[in-house]
Amino acid sequence: TQLLEQSPQFLSIQEGENLTVYCNSSSVFSSLQWYRQEPGEGPVLLVTVVTGGEVKKLKRLTFQFGDARKDSSLHITAAQPGDTGLYLCAVRHASDSWGKLQFGAGTQVVVTP
Amino acid sequence: NAGVTQTPKFQVLKTGQSMTLQCAQDMNHNSMYWYRQDPGMGLRLIYYSASEGTTDKGEVPNGYNVSRLNKREFSLRLESAAPSQTSVYFCASSERRGINYGYTFGSGTRLTVV
Numbered sequence: 013t014q015l016l017e018q019s020p021q022f023l024s025i026q027e028g029e030n031l032t033v034y035c036n037s038s039s040v041f042s043s044l045q046w047y048r049q050e051p052g053e054g055p056v057l058l059v060t061v062v063t064g065g066e067v068k069k070l071k072r073l074t075f076q077f078g079d080a081r082k083d084s085s086l087h088i089t090a091a092q093p094g095d096t097g098l099y100l101c102a103v104r105h106a107s108d109s110w111g112k113l114q115f116g117a118g119t120q121v122v123v124t125p
Numbered sequence: 126n127a128g129v130t131q132t133p134k135f136q137v138l139k140t141g142q143s144m145t146l147q148c149a150q151d152m153n154h155n156s157m158y159w160y161r162q163d164p165g166m167g168l169r170l171i172y173y174s175a176s177e178g179t180t181d182k183g184e185v186p187n188g189y190n191v192s193r194l195n196k197r198e199f200s201l202r203l204e205s206a207a208p209s210q211t212s213v214y215f216c217a218s219s220e221r222r223g224i225n226y227g228y229t230f231g232s233g234t235r236l237t238v239v
Contacts, residue, residue, distance in 0.1 A: 021165075045227055054129075054215050054230025055168070062225065100167065102228075110175075111222045112183070115160070115168035 018101055018116040025123055028090050033119040035101030036083045042106045044084050045113070046075055049098040055115075081106075091123045127151050131216050131231035138206040138238045146201040146234050148216030155221045157199040158228065159183075159191060161212040168215065174199055175222060206238045 016037045025031055035044065043062045047055035059068050061077035061084065068075045072095075074087040088095055098120050102113040129150045138144055150157065155176050160168040170183030172191040180191050188210060190202045199218075203210060213235050217228040 016167075043225065053232050054217070055228075056230070057227035060225055060227060102168075110181075112158075112170060112173060113228060114170075117165055117167035 016101070016103060016114055016116045018099075018119050020119060021117070022120045023122070025091055025121075027092055027123055027125050030087065030089050031091055031121065032085055032087045033099055033121070034083065034085050035103075035116055037103065039082065040106040041081045041103040042108075042111070043104045044077055044081075045102045046084070046086055047100045047102060047115075049100060049118070050096075055098075055100055088121075091121075093123050093125055096121060096123050129216055129218055129229050129231035131214075131234050133234060134232070135235050136237070138203075138236065140207060140238060142206050143202065143204050144206065145203075146214055146216075146236075147198070148200060148231060149198045150216075150218040150229070151197065152218060152220075152229065153196070154218035154229070155196070156219045156226075157193065158217045158219075159189075159199070159201045160215045160217065161185065162215060162233075163212050171201065171214075206236075208238045210236065211238045212236060 019034045045060045046058045049055040059075045064081045065079045066077045072089045076085045098118045100118045101116045132147045158173045159171040174180045174193040177196045213233045217230045219226040
């Protein structure tokens, strides 16, 4: 299994602040997805990125896929308590013809009022 | 609401007991998956199924078996539970294989083996 790292592991911020979380690997991805998981629930898909350098926006969330397709970042502007959750990146490695998803361990984000 | 349904939500087993985790989806998805989630280790793939009648081993298949009963249902069986299998188990489905397809997850089964 190829290594997939997310950083930081934990992030606690005040409402209104900005934050960025990262997903990195040494291998090339054919695609990358970001999920958010709330306590007691399964992960929910936020976005899929496929093309190197691609940027997607979802309201206050901005997702970027690295040019070399080995890393990604998620930036939240003016965080709100509703953004609290475990943010997981999931990748399909270019070497996997089946296209299974490998998940990172996640970044726990806590936004306090 | 359409989605993935898992049963039971909670279960406590004694070491050596067996049980089956049930999963059903009503989105007409072709592919289904079983993951386990442990603190600090993320979601790890146990088994997956591209379509009815086919199953394949994932990253951590030892101690588990699966059955793709039909297109809707994909069950996970623990034949002889061990404390190392204490975890939260998630079933997921996707429309098909491929780089653009996201997974829809159930709400999980929290299993404790004592």
